[in-house]
Amino acid sequence: MNEALLASLSAIVGPRWVRHRKAxxxxxxxxxxxxxxxxxxxxxxxxxxxxLIAVVRQxxxxxxxxxxxxxxxxxxxxxxxxxxxxLVALTRLNRILSVDPxxxxxxxxxxxxxARLSEAVLPHGLQYVPDPSSQTACTIGGNVAxxxxxxxxxxxxxxxxxxxxxxxxxPDGSLARLGSTHGDAWGPDLVGLFVGSEGMFGIASRITxxxxxxxxxxxxxxxxxxxxxxxxxxxSAIIASGIVPAALEMMDQxxxxxxxxxxxxxxxxxxxAAVLLVELDGQPESVAAEHAVxxxxxxxxxxxxxxxxxxxxxxxxxxxxxxxxxxxMGRIAPDLVVQDAVVPRSALPDVLDRIGEIRDRYGLHISNxxxxxDGNLHPNISFDRRNVAxxxxxxxxxxxxxxxxxxxxxSITGEHGVGNDKLDxxxxxxxxxxxxxxxxxxxxxxxxxxxxxxxxxxxHACREWCATPAARTNGSHGRPLAEVTHD
Amino acid sequence: xxDGMLARFREIVGASGVERDPAGLPRxxxxxxxxxxxxxxxxxxRSWRARIEGQGTWLSSDAPADFAVSTRxxxxxxxxxxxxxxxxxxxxxxxxxxxRRLADDGMWLAIDPPGRPERSIGSIVAAGTAGPLRQGFGPxxxxxxxxxxxxxxxxxxxxxxxxxxxxxxYDLGKLQIGGFGGFGIITELNLRLRALPRADQTYIARxxxxxxxxxxxxxxxxxxxxxxxxxxxxxxxxxPDWILAARIMGTEDGVAAEARRLTAANSLTWxxxxxxxxxxxWHLSARAVLGGAVTLRLGxxxxxxxxxxxxxxxxxxxxxxTAGAGSAGGIRWSGEAxxxxxxxxxxxxxxxxxxxxxxxxxxxxxxxxxxxxxxxxGVGALVSRLRETFDPGLLLSVALEGDADGR
Numbered sequence: 089m090n091e092a093l094l095a096s097l098s099a100i101v102g103p104r105w106v107r108h109r110k111a112x113x114x115x116x117x118x119x120x121x122x123x124x125x126x127x128x129x130x131x132x133x134x135x136x137x138x139x140l141i142a143v144v145r146q147x148x149x150x151x152x153x154x155x156x157x158x159x160x161x162x163x164x165x166x167x168x169x170x171x172x173x174x175l176v177a178l179t180r181l182n183r184i185l186s187v188d189p190x191x192x193x194x195x196x197x198x199x200x201x202x203a204r205l206s207e208a209v210l211p212h213g214l215q216y217v218p219d220p221s222s223q224t225a226c227t228i229g230g231n232v233a234x235x236x237x238x239x240x241x242x243x244x245x246x247x248x249x250x251x252x253x254x255x256x257x258x259p260d261g262s263l264a265r266l267g268s269t270h271g272d273a274w275g276p277d278l279v280g281l282f283v284g285s286e287g288m289f290g291i292a293s294r295i296t297x298x299x300x301x302x303x304x305x306x307x308x309x310x311x312x313x314x315x316x317x318x319x320x321x322x323x324s325a326i327i328a329s330g331i332v333p334a335a336l337e338m339m340d341q342x343x344x345x346x347x348x349x350x351x352x353x354x355x356x357x358x359x360x361a362a363v364l365l366v367e368l369d370g371q372p373e374s375v376a377a378e379h380a381v382x383x384x385x386x387x388x389x390x391x392x393x394x395x396x397x398x399x400x401x402x403x404x405x406x407x408x409x410x411x412x413x414x415x416x417m418g419r420i421a422p423d424l425v426v427q428d429a430v431v432p433r434s435a436l437p438d439v440l441d442r443i444g445e446i447r448d449r450y451g452l453h454i455s456n457x458x459x460x461x462d463g464n465l466h467p468n469i470s471f472d473r474r475n476v477a478x479x480x481x482x483x484x485x486x487x488x489x490x491x492x493x494x495x496x497x498x499s500i501t502g503e504h505g506v507g508n509d510k511l512d513x514x515x516x517x518x519x520x521x522x523x524x525x526x527x528x529x530x531x532x533x534x535x536x537x538x539x540x541x542x543x544x545x546x547x548h549a550c551r552e553w554c555a556t557p558a559a560r561t562n563g564s565h566g567r568p569l570a571e572v573t574h575d
Numbered sequence: 576x577x578d579g580m581l582a583r584f585r586e587i588v589g590a591s592g593v594e595r596d597p598a599g600l601p602r603x604x605x606x607x608x609x610x611x612x613x614x615x616x617x618x619x620x621r622s623w624r625a626r627i628e629g630q631g632t633w634l635s636s637d638a639p640a641d642f643a644v645s646t647r648x649x650x651x652x653x654x655x656x657x658x659x660x661x662x663x664x665x666x667x668x669x670x671x672x673x674x675r676r677l678a679d680d681g682m683w684l685a686i687d688p689p690g691r692p693e694r695s696i697g698s699i700v701a702a703g704t705a706g707p708l709r710q711g712f713g714p715x716x717x718x719x720x721x722x723x724x725x726x727x728x729x730x731x732x733x734x735x736x737x738x739x740x741x742x743x744x745y746d747l748g749k750l751q752i753g754g755f756g757g758f759g760i761i762t763e764l765n766l767r768l769r770a771l772p773r774a775d776q777t778y779i780a781r782x783x784x785x786x787x788x789x790x791x792x793x794x795x796x797x798x799x800x801x802x803x804x805x806x807x808x809x810x811x812x813x814x815p816d817w818i819l820a821a822r823i824m825g826t827e828d829g830v831a832a833e834a835r836r837l838t839a840a841n842s843l844t845w846x847x848x849x850x851x852x853x854x855x856x857w858h859l860s861a862r863a864v865l866g867g868a869v870t871l872r873l874g875x876x877x878x879x880x881x882x883x884x885x886x887x888x889x890x891x892x893x894x895x896x897t898a899g900a901g902s903a904g905g906i907r908w909s910g911e912a913x914x915x916x917x918x919x920x921x922x923x924x925x926x927x928x929x930x931x932x933x934x935x936x937x938x939x940x941x942x943x944x945x946x947x948x949x950x951x952x953g954v955g956a957l958v959s960r961l962r963e964t965f966d967p968g969l970l971l972s973v974a975l976e977g978d979a980d981g982r
Contacts, residue, residue, distance in 0.1 A: 190878045192902060235742045246740065248749075249717060256953075264953025271904050272874025274930040275947040275954050275975070276758070276961070277703070280716060280749025284742050301798045324658060330770035331826070370800055373832030374825055381826060430738040434658035462740040463659075502740040510743070517736065517743055525732040525965075526745045532960040544744060553730070553964065 090172075093150055097132045097174075100142045105180070107131040116160065116175050117168070120222075121509055122423040122473050123483065124165035128155065128175035135180045137197070137293050144291065145261035147174060153538040154259075156287040158199060158230030161222040163426050164507030166234065166286050166543055173541065176291065178229050184208050185294065192299045193252065193269055198229020198292050205297070214299040217244040220503070221411045232292050235284030237503035239335040239410065240367075242461040244300065246503065248283040253296035256282060256289070259534040269296050281529070286505050287540040289533035303369035306334070307379055308403045311391040312360035316340055316456075319362035320436040322389035323460045326366070327433065329385060331378050335367040336461030337410055340440075343417075343455040343468075347409045350416035354409025360392065364460065365410055367403075413457045414468065420453055421470035425482055429490055431498035433463045442492045443467050450485040464502035465493065491516065506544045514544070520551040528553035577601060580623070580642065587613045588648075596636060596643055602628070606648035608723050608731060608762040614644060615760070616729025619968050625727075626972045627756045629695035630669055632865075633702065637938040638972040646697050649762055652676050660768040661720060661737050666697025666761045682768045685712035687803075687857060689864035689897075689907065689934075697761045702934055703753025704872075706861055707822065710901040711802030712769075716752045721765035724751050726758070727966025737765045750961060755946045757973040758965040772824035776834055777853035779820045780843035784808075787819040788880050790841045791900030795877060799836055800825075804901035806880075811863045811895040811909075819843070819900060820856070866895050867909035869917065869936040873929050876904040883929060890920040907934070914943050925949050938974075945977025 098106045107113060108130045117125045134140040147154050155169040156176050169175040181197035184205060188194070189212040196205060202223040205216045219238035220226050226236065232254070237246040244250075253267040267279035282289050313319035319338055326333065339347070344356045344363055356363050366382060368375045379396070386394050397403040409416075417424050431439045440456065443465075447454040453470040467489055473479050490500050490513050500506070500513040514523060527550045531537065584593045584603045588610050596602045605611045618625055618641075626640035630647060649665035652673060656662070657680045664673060670684075671692025677683050687706035688699045700722070705714045712718070721735030734748035735741060750758050780787065787806050794804065803822035812818045823833045838845040848856055864870055875883040880898060887896065887908055894910030912920075917940065921931045933946045950958065958975065 191876045235746070237740055237742075241740070245713065245717060246742075248746065249713065258953070262953055264957060265951040266954065268874050268928070268930050268951075270874040270876050270879070270929055272872060272930050272932060273753070275950050275958055276754045277716060277749045277752060278954060278957060280746055280752070284746050288745075304798065327660065328657070328770055330772050332769075371829070371833060371836070374800065374829030377826035377828035377832075380828070430736075430740050432656070432659040432661070432738055434656070459740070463738055464740045497737055499736045499738050499741040499743045501743050502738075503742055505742055506744065514744060519733065521730050522732045522734065522747070523744075525726075525730070525734075525747055528964045529745055529747060529750075529961070532957060532964055 093152060094130060096146050097130070097143060100146065101132055101134050101139050105133040105135065116157065116177070119160045119162040119165060119167045121163045121165055121425065123425055123479070124168060124509060126168045126170045128169035129172040131175045131177055133177045133180050137181065140181065140291065140293055141257055141261065143176060144257045144259065147538070148259060148261045151536065151538065153541045155540045156229070156233065156291045158227035159201070159222070159225045161226045162230060162234055162505060162507060163428065164501065164505045165509040166505050166507030166540070167230070168508065170542070178227065178291070187212065189214060191269070193296055194299055195294060195296045196228050198227060198232070198295060200228045202226050202228060202231060209299050213302050215302050216250065216297055217241070217300050218247050218250055221414060228295055228297065229292055232283050232295055233285065233287045234503065234505040237459065237464065239337050239459060242336055242459065243332045243334050248280055250298045251279055251283055251295060252298055254279055254282055254292050255294035256291065257293050258290040259536060259539045284505070286507065286544050288530050288544060290539060305372040305375045306367060306369045306403065307375050308397040308406050309366040309382070309386070310356070310395045310397070310406055311364045311366065311386040312357045312393055313362045313364065313391055314360070316362045316440050317437040318390040319364050320440065320460065322364060322386050322391065323436065324433050325385045325389060326382055327461065329381055331381055333366050333382070333461065334369040335365065336459070337365040338458055338460040339363050339410065339413060340456040342453070343413055343457045346416045346420055346455055347413050350419055352409050352412035352416050354405050356409055357393070365406060410457070417455055417468055417470055421472055423471050423473045425469040425471070425486060427465070427467045427469065427486055427489060428501050428504040429465050429493035429498060430502040431463045431465065431493050431496045435496035435498065436460065436463060439465070439492055439496050443489055446485050446488045446492070450481045452481060452485055459502070462502065463498065508543055511543070511546050514546050515549045520549060523549050524551035524553045583617055584614070587617065592648060600640065600643055602643040602645055604645045604648040608649070608725065611725045611760060611762050612729045612731045614729070615725050615727060618642070618970060619728035622968055622970065624970045624972050627760050629667065629698035630693050632691045632694045633698045634935050635937055639938070640972045644760065646695055646760070646762070653763070655680060655682070657682060660770070662766045662768055663737070664696055664764055664766060666763060667695050669693045670696055670699060677768060678771065681771050683771050684718060684766055685769050686715060686718055687861060688715070689861050689870070691862055691865065692858070696764060700752050700764060701754065701756050701761055704934055707803035707805035707820070707857070707897065707899070709905065710804055710899055710903040711824065716749060718767050719748060719752055719764055720767050722748045722751060722761055723763040724759040724761050727968060727971045732759070735765065739767055755973050755975060756971060757962055757975045774827045774830040775822070775824045776830055777820060777822050777848045777856060778834065778837060778845045779818050779848060779856070780845045781814060781816045781818055782843060784817045784884065785881060787817050788900055790843055791819060792877060793841055794837065795902050797836070797840060800833055801901060804899070806898045806900045807860055808893055808896035811860060811897060860897060863895060864897070864907060864909045867911055869912050869940060870907065870909040870934040871917070872932050872934055873906040873924055874904070875906050875929055877902060879927070879929070880904065886923055887920070890923060891916055914940055917944055921948055941974045941977070943978050945974050947975050948977050
């Protein structure tokens with residue numbers, strides 16, 4: 089790494105917060121996906137917004153590529169830096185700047201841990217709804233970059249539905265304020281465009297999120313089924329009834345057995361082919377009324393048992409098994425590929441059959457835990473990456489699973505992002521023109537393509553777009569517009 | 576020039592797809608996304624400026640252009656999947672037509688935008704105009720899973736998909752939703768549907784404005800689950816006083832319980848509207864927005880509602896107003912207004928950090944004020960570059976920003 093750059097970064101953040109020795113960098117070589125690993129050139133950890141701005145400006149001045157990183161839980165290889173790229177770790181920017189219970193808004197720095205935000209607003213009877221399984225570690229900034237979801241996004245929507253306002257630092261070091269705290273935006277929906285751009289449009293330095301009231305009543309049900317198909321059909325029946333549960337999560341037998349053998353044991357029946365967690369929330373009467381509809385639907389689709397958690401303790405226990413399922417799989421093998429794909433709900437049974445067939449053919453251990461209500465699958469492949477031949481089988485099986493999901497009308501990722509893991513799958517769902525549009529949009533924010541280079545858009549598969557130079561310099565829309573906000 | 580132009584248009588859409596508008600301007604009515612793409616590739620090559628039209632019930636067809644293009648010919652409901660609760664529809668399909676088609680299968684699209692039932696879904700999405708149901712079901716963007724858009728230079732971009740959760744690639748659709756056609760012309764949409772609710776009740780109460788907003792605050796603090804909580808000015812409701820309207824959806828028992836909480840816990844006299852009257856109440860109030868030549872919306876949350884309504888009354892008038900009285904907020908105003916009054920409103924609103932979006936107005940107003948007009952730090956440059964990317968010839972006749980002195 090360039091000594092002058094190290095010195096200039098150290099001058100901004102202090103030498104302690106610039107890491108460049110190999111042992112120091114090891115922490116930053118993965119994002120939870122064991123199939124992708126790379127060492128960044130250097131890691132810099134700014135401690136304030138001003139330091140972050142200064143760092144980005146310095147990287148711009150030296151034309152240095154960089155990768156923004158939160159907690160590194162993304163699972164798509166998106167937060168990895170390669171070669172001489174600088175990894176900008178945002179975990180020290182972890183302040184909750186304000187909470188306004190009246191407007192139900194909080195303003196946070198990007199490194200605030202997801203679960204910490206909900207804890208902080210709890211005294212106001214509010215919560216931040218998107219709850220990735222990694223919520224005790226993952227950051228709001230990372231959630232914004234990936235447009236993260238979570239079990240409770242079925243009814244309430246994913247990250248993009250909960251972010252109203254962003255201050256971003258563009259890769260050239262300039263600032264832009266997107267969206268509006270008040271709901272409607274100043275201009276086109278650039279917040280919507282930025283959320284999910286995987287760190288390739290710039291770095292969100294201040295994030296305003298919408299908070300939601302904690303529901304008066306929550307009822308969590310556990311149903312177990314003799315087949316995955318009957319559980320999937322129960323999911324479709326519930327949605328078709330007009331009831332949208334707060335969460336609708338499924339685990340297959342392999343997953344249940346891993347959970348029950350672990351310290352996260354939740355009392356799931358290990359002989360069931362599938363278990364379904366259904367959570368209803370709202371006013372007590374509504375929840376009771378919905379329960380009266382949902383329970384018979386579960387039984388009509390051959391649920392063997394339907395348990396209802398009555399206490400907060402029981403609910404937490406049921407959820408712990410689900411949320412820690414990925415951790416529980418650590419018992420099975422040293423490495424785990426958490427896959428992420430989406431299919432139309434009606435295709436769930438067939439796609440799960442197909443995944444079973446792929447599993448058998450490749451001789452792999454696959455556990456399924458997923459957001460059934462959204463059709464968002466997580467087939468998890470347990471393996472040992474030191475076994476090169478096995479790792480190759482995992483790669484090939486992953487591709488077949490993705491292809492099957494796309495063939496069913498789905499998408500290659502529902503919440504983890506493309507990163508570099510799914511770069512090659514992008515042409516399965518987007519044509520060259522649309523990929524070209526993505527690349528051109530990226531260049532609007534980052535003409536030098538220095539922010540998180542090489543991710544999301546497979547450049548070789550794009551049709552080239554270029555804005556006309558004349559329009560760029562002379563167009564009637566090219567002038568900067570007056571700032572009337574603070575008149 | 577016009578004869579040659581017409582001939583070229585006919586080559587793309589056939590003779591029946593080319594007409595003239597009342598002012599004699601050529602109007603092209605493509606019947607497929609692909610024809611639309613060919614049309615804009617041609618227009619771009621010839622530097623012909625285009626005006627985008629839908630069913631012609633919302634925005635007046637008056638933007639200056641060399642030709643008009645209508646989405647009327649894009650009129651197919653391509654597919655409806657009750658199992659997956661998703662529909663693929665052409666952008667020219669009227670919202671009323673779509674509603675009827677979906678209801679046949681026990682589904683609905685949970686948006687109630689202002690305007691007539693003839694208004695096209697493309698217009699609703701391009702303008703991002705949500706109605707009172709945004710309280711329960713979110714803004715228009717929450718209902719769009721994917722879309723096809725033809726850019727100003729005739730490229731066809733297919734953003735998003737047909738599943739409810741999808742983070743593959745950048746979310747390009749968001750730029751088009753509420754982009755007023757400045758970044759292309761939406762031709763096809765994948766929409767998120769819902770099963771029709773088992774029960775759907777509407778309650779209204781009449782009182783003075785401040786009394787109603789105060790009650791609405793209490794209801795919000797009490798965390799009632801209301802799918803709409805909207806306040807209507809006397810002019811828009813055709814009533815002597817202001818009206819607060821609440822809509823409750825869900826299971827029969829759940830709705831009944833919520834209705835009891837609504838009607839018991841405050842100082843208003845609530846009246847439940849019978850099904851037919853409830854339906855006409857919401858439809859008429861949506862249509863009444865068209866009663867003024869200018870419609871605008873203000874991004875206001877509930878705590879700022881009273882002050883913002885005062886600001887509107889002081890700057891324009893207490894005309895046709897509907898406002899979100901629940902946590903979603905938002906004010907829509909329609910009426911007649913001089914440009915300098917609108918400009919003053921935008922300035923005053925901006926000083927309070929309230930964005931004002933011009934939703935519809937005659938071209939001279941749009942041209943001078945722009946749909947958005949004012950941006951915050953750094954946004955103007957991004958919007959300019961995005962426009963140049965998606966409309967490199969700047970040939971889409973859409974006034975996002977307005978003239979320099981309109982701001």
